[in-house]
Amino acid sequence: GESVGLHLPTLSVQEGDNSIINCAYSNSASDYFIWYKQESGKGPQFIIDIRSNMDKRQGQRVTVLLNKTVKHLSLQIAATQPGDSAVYFCAENIRAGKSTFGDGTTLTVKP
């Protein structure tokens, strides 16, 4: 399953499928990007980050892709599990300054 832009705030996928969550950022000067996961009633939890000198970074079951040309960021979650259900935010930073958060995408994983 895949979310499109900032205007589709929810994504529902079947357990075991791959998920793609998209984010458009606003500032071409941003040089550091982070994906966070936020569960209900909790603070955001770091998932993965990427610097602007890279276009792809992989973690455990997650991959972040950065396209600076179109100012687009995506988070790919492989083999999505029910525990992945949460709201996902991207955030952009300039020179390790304050983080600006994008609109979130609510991911629901159906068993």
Next chain:
Amino acid sequence: GAVVSQHPSWVICKSGTSVKIECRSLDFQATTMFWYRQFPKQSLMLMATSNEGSKATYEQGVEKDKFLINHASLTLSTLTVTSAHPEDSSFYICSARDHGKLHFGNGTRLTVT
């Protein structure tokens, strides 16, 4: 790993009273902490940057006299919501940076009745 602790996790107060929220970095020192506000089903909005030993930097539109920030030590920042009103009801979250990564507290749910 780095842990940021917020207290209280939730608070209910009457309109017109003040509420203080604490944010502590438990195993690292933070010269800078960030305070965010989050309304239901919305993103995190940065309110202010708390600087140890100096004045906080507020984002545009955030009233510094209403949201008092004190960062008296390298491990503690406090946010006081003064003369709270129902529209101040929200989820307040703090964060601090350790080795370049932002770590977030678990938030404080404020309800003003």
